[in-house]
Amino acid sequence: MLLLLLLACGPKTPAAPPTSGPHALTVLHTNDIHAHFEPEPAEWLDGRPAIGGFVRLEQEVRAVRAARGAGQTLTVDGGDQLTGTPITEIEEAGSFGGAMHALFDRVGYDAWVVGNHEFDKGLDNLSRYTQNHPMLPLSCNLLALGSAKPLLPQQQLSHVYAVAGMRVGVIGVTTDKLAGLMNKRDFARMTLAPESAAVQAEVNRLDPATDLIVVLSHIGVESDKRLASDVQGIDLIVGAHSHTRLTSALRVGDTWIVQAGSYNRSLGIIDLVADEDHITELRYELRDLLPATATVAPDPEMQETVATYKKSIDRVYGETVSNAPALLGRSYNHESALGRWISDALRDRTGADVAFYNGGGLRADIPPGPVTRLTLFQCFPFQNAVVTFQLSGQALLDIVLRNLAADADEKRGFLSTSGLTWTWRTIAGAPEIVAVRVNGAPLDLAKDYTVAASSYLTEQWQKHLGAEPRKVEAAGYNDFDAAVEYARSRPVVDPGDLRGVEVK
Ligand SMILES: [Zn+2]
Structure with a gap:
């Protein structure tokens, strides 16, 4: 039989x-x-x-x-x-x-x-x-x-x-x-x-x-x-x-x-x-x-x-840690609510000048309603270590330029940012940078800035950062843990402030 x-x-x-x-x-x-x-x-x-x-x-x-x-x-x-x-x-x-x-x-x-x-x-x-x-x-x-x-x-x-x-x-x-x-x-x-x-x-x-x-x-x-x-x-x-x-x-x-x-x-x-x-x-x-x-x-x-x-997953991941009044959507190649939120979480926890999160790492939206550990796990399932490192102002400017290119090309991932903002305009059909700021101050190309991101980004720096990160240090927790702790401390809402703003 x-x-x-x-x-x-x-x-x-x-x-x-x-x-x-x-x-x-x-x-x-x-x-x-x-x-x-x-x-x-x-x-x-x-x-x-x-x-x-x-x-x-x-x-x-x-x-x-x-x-x-x-x-x-x-x-x-x-x-x-x-x-x-x-x-x-x-x-x-x-x-x-x-x-x-x-x-x-x-x-x-x-x-x-x-x-x-x-x-x-x-x-x-x-x-x-x-x-x-x-x-x-x-x-x-x-x-x-x-x-x-x-x-x-x-x-x-x-x-x-x-x-x-x-x-x-x-x-x-x-x-x-x-x-x-x-x-x-x-x-x-x-x-x-x-x-x-x-x-x-x-x-x-x-x-x-x-x-x-x-x-x-x-x-x-x-x-x-x-x-x-x-x-x-x-x-x-x-x-x-x-x-x-x-x-x-x-x-x-x-x-x-x-x-x-x-x-x-x-x-x-x-x-x-x-x-x-x-x-x-x-x-x-x-x-x-x-x-x-x-x-x-x-x-x-x-x-x-x-x-x-x-049942065995619910035992560990069923706990409600926060509430989302509205949907936080994600995008692979554009700025998104979820991208802003997780990069803010990493910058908040590490105290770095700037934080990044890659579009390909955002795996699910946060739906409106109770936010459980499971909700956040589905968004950030890779559990990569959070690391801090140093990048020059010039490297940050290059990342902004890559992000502008990502907006126009479906195959290029967008790097969500916190602490790093820019304005841009379209000249003769092509995007052009107007100004770049780090926490409100003009970007200093010669200065070194502290950056927080996942270890995936530092390991794949050629693809995602363009410049080799220096003084890489592990923060001692992963990106999923950082998301859970950040969500516990406040309602899960879109930070709202656009990081890249088009001006006329
Ligand atoms: Zn695949």
Whole structure:
């Protein structure tokens, strides 16, 4: 019975030769779940219905599998499974984040690709995370140091699944920009191959023995488009990393590209027909995981597992520490209320002249209402150490210039500031600085200023600060702790005073 159950769970390596003629296959996919295992209010919908979570996800996957028939579906995840809620603070089955793996296993995934945030708790923790699970970790460019072999236990460069009467080759690819996205010590312990070359090599190897090639990518939608035109022979790219909600599939040449948003809010459903090594038909649906649309009952075991994890998190993170009268929103590449608030918190606690917080580190808005430790954890889940350091006035001016450029370029992150303010105007279509001040006094380019930020910014200073920080000192607490203490001492409100002001 156990064996039968295991066989029913997912496709296996091909044993029998495939049958010829057109075949229908359904690929179910998620990405960038970021530890969001519970339903959360959909703030953008009327009545704020609870969207997503693993109970609802499992229901939808089970319903689609039943509708398509046994052995017709492949279920995959695009990575960044970890970091976003305190579930990754629980040690379970040998690793921080192991609880997430238990939830994925209960849904019954076939494969996933390792994302950058999987490294947040360190490479050794990730090695423990990938062990002993039916869901295969795939990545063709994440390699053991100085080797062409996979980096992690159970990891494969690719895997060929016998499903829907076909041999489907699935290749994983992880962003080759990892150096700027993870800690340098662990990065030095691996070899990372360039995306396109690694994928092409794997496509060439698999192509003669497969009917369809799927790339499970954690490189972002823009890079997916480039991959589709660089690499010959990819039928479908199931994407991740840019958190892009594609409501219809993109097409570059003969390659289809899909991506299912983020945070476990939607399930991507690809119904395709393949014949003679090509996709001949493709229908794509991004199905939002809303409570009202469920067609099958929830799985009691999944409900119980989720409730158990929620209970242990609530014990530590349920405490209400403050109140937010109104929403504090965030932005990656513009000044935002949440960015002003957290940089003010860091400057207040450290007494530095200036504080910074990066746009990519703001992971959730603060909704109106009671502010719990959990609310703040979801905003600042990385728990990087707070550090103080010295930067010259010239370096601060360069950061202001970079911020002005970020406003005009979606891909560049904005550095939220406290203590550092500027006015600017548009001359002949380009932004130009009028004045820069530090705590009200004109910026002195030759002077050294004390700055507070997270250790992520000092470690990635080339990308975020532009100048090397000097006299870096740890403050002895992390950014999440600083946010909790700041929130305890006053209501959580947008500081309101704009740091960058456009003048005419
Ligand atoms: Zn990512």
